Amino acid sequence: MIAKSDSKKIVQMIEEGSGFWTSSILIAANQLDIFDALSLKKTAQEVAKKINGKLRGTEILLNALTAMGYIKKVNEFYMNTPFSEKYLVKGKETYMGSALGHYYQMWKDWGNLVDIVKNGSGDIQFEKKFLETDANQTEVFIDTMYQLGQQDSVTLASKLDLKGVKRVLDVGGGPGHYSFAMIEKNPQIRATVLDLPLTLRVTKKYIKKRNMTGKVDTIEGDFTKDDYRKGYDLILLSHVLHSNSLKDCQKMINKSYRALNGGGRIVIHEFVLNDDKFTPPDAAIFSVNMLVNTKEGASYSISEITSLLKSAGFKNFRHGRVTERSGFVVGYKE
Ligand SMILES: C[S@@+](CC[C@H](N)C(=O)[O-])C[C@H]1O[C@@H](n2cnc3c(N)ncnc32)[C@H](O)[C@@H]1O
Structure with missing residues (x-):
């Protein structure tokens, strides 16, 4: 039986334990140049072609990024939010996504923490x-x-x-x-x-x-x-x-x-x-x-x-x- 007073901490524990899911989604999107591809709206099929990926994985990733608020989905089209367009498109003066590339450099070793x-x-x-x-x-x-x-x-x-x-x-x-x-x-x-x-x-x-x-x-x-x-x-x-x-x-x-x-x-x-x-x-x-x-x-x-x-x-x-x-x-x- 879970004590009522523990339920908040249990939610925190589950969120922290699975924190690498959202982290990996964002890092992968940066590695795969998804935000560069979505400066102009595209279908999942078009993004998959642009990033040289498979449709299934691309579509699942795009829907998760939409859920996380980094891109928008209208009908079958995906495109950057104003935030992602400003800070996550490589080569822009305002690009702030290098940290995601840096976390990609490190995350495989983090997997060996045990x-x-x-x-x-x-x-x-x-x-x-x-x-x-x-x-x-x-x-x-x-x-x-x-x-x-x-x-x-x-x-x-x-x-x-x-x-x-x-x-x-x-x-x-x-x-x-x-x-x-x-x-x-x-x-x-x-x-x-x-x-x-x-x-x-x-x-x-x-x-x-x-x-x-x-x-x-x-x-x-x-x-x-x-x-x-x-x-x-x-x-x-x-x-x-x-x-x-x-x-x-x-x-x-x-x-x-x-x-x-x-x-x-x-x-x-x-x-x-x-x-x-x-x-x-x-x-x-x-x-x-x-x-x-x-x-x-x-x-x-x-x-x-x-x-x-x-x-x-x-x-x-x-x-x-x-x-x-x-x-x-x-x-x-x-
Ligand atoms: C974490 S960065 C800090 C950069 C900067 N000082 C700052 O505060 O943002 C560490 C810096 O140390 C440099 N570095 C690492 N090992 C070094 C070494 N053995 N000799 C000289 N520089 C080194 C890296 O190239 C990098 O520029």
């Missing part, structure tokens, strides 16, 4: 799979970082004291948008993005797109192994610690300390956990993504990050939030 918890993450390394070998997959990943980080980059810059900052190093800067936002706040700043070669091809696309040529340059390097050079007033590590072990994070923070000018500061921006390690919930759930997709990464807490900074020699810490699940810590080199 084995990963039992046996460890083995050799699953997102970086090795894509970032060092596959330019197209790297572009999907870095486009996702750009699309998801547009607002956060502006919020972070608005919360930082950038007075007197001239030289910035953006370690694992990806598309470079956090540097762009700092430059927009303080036009004196010149920034360097240190990242892997395939990523930097995409960085250069965004430097051009955002008119940052001459203000942002790039250096190829591995952030755990290579030297960061010297002469920076601010070093940013945004969303890079979580894919690494605490030992490698310490290495990166030590390198940053050496590369900074006296009086310079390090800024760590991350999905930060509270000391209980389960709040905020998004940061705890993101940590499972790191368990699945990296060898030794995880979400870290503000106190773990601050203690790495202390060990490197940083002082005068300040921290704050950027979103519900992300926050920053600033430390100074005296």
Whole structure:
């Protein structure tokens, strides 16, 4: 007999347990270019032909997407809603669907979570799979970082004291948008993005797109192994610690300390956990993504990050939030 007081939680459990159904429908539609096909209305038969698919699967998928509100169905014709036309048609300036491509990169490994918890993450390394070998997959990943980080980059810059900052190093800067936002706040700043070669091809696309040529340059390097050079007033590590072990994070923070000018500061921006390690919930759930997709990464807490900074020699810490699940810590080199 189900207790009345439990029925709400049972509904939640069933919804969470089957959450991958709707997730897979949306991800598959993006992979199959369904939204590109439905800029003009089409029958299921016409969509199947366009995407090189079978009629049965195409029709079932189209009806589910209609039920989920991403497309409309009138008589036998399907077409995009205004939302999907704006955000899910590839190649449009307003396209926000790269994240769906990125989730497709990860979801097969998520299916192995039981084995990963039992046996460890083995050799699953997102970086090795894509970032060092596959330019197209790297572009999907870095486009996702750009699309998801547009607002956060502006919020972070608005919360930082950038007075007197001239030289910035953006370690694992990806598309470079956090540097762009700092430059927009303080036009004196010149920034360097240190990242892997395939990523930097995409960085250069965004430097051009955002008119940052001459203000942002790039250096190829591995952030755990290579030297960061010297002469920076601010070093940013945004969303890079979580894919690494605490030992490698310490290495990166030590390198940053050496590369900074006296009086310079390090800024760590991350999905930060509270000391209980389960709040905020998004940061705890993101940590499972790191368990699945990296060898030794995880979400870290503000106190773990601050203690790495202390060990490197940083002082005068300040921290704050950027979103519900992300926050920053600033430390100074005296
Ligand atoms: C999650 S993204 C963060 C991008 C950006 N900093 C942001 O906050 O949106 C991680 C970045 O680290 C880079 N990266 C991963 N492994 C690296 C390595 N070993 N050396 C240098 N960069 C690396 C990736 O190419 C990517 O740009």
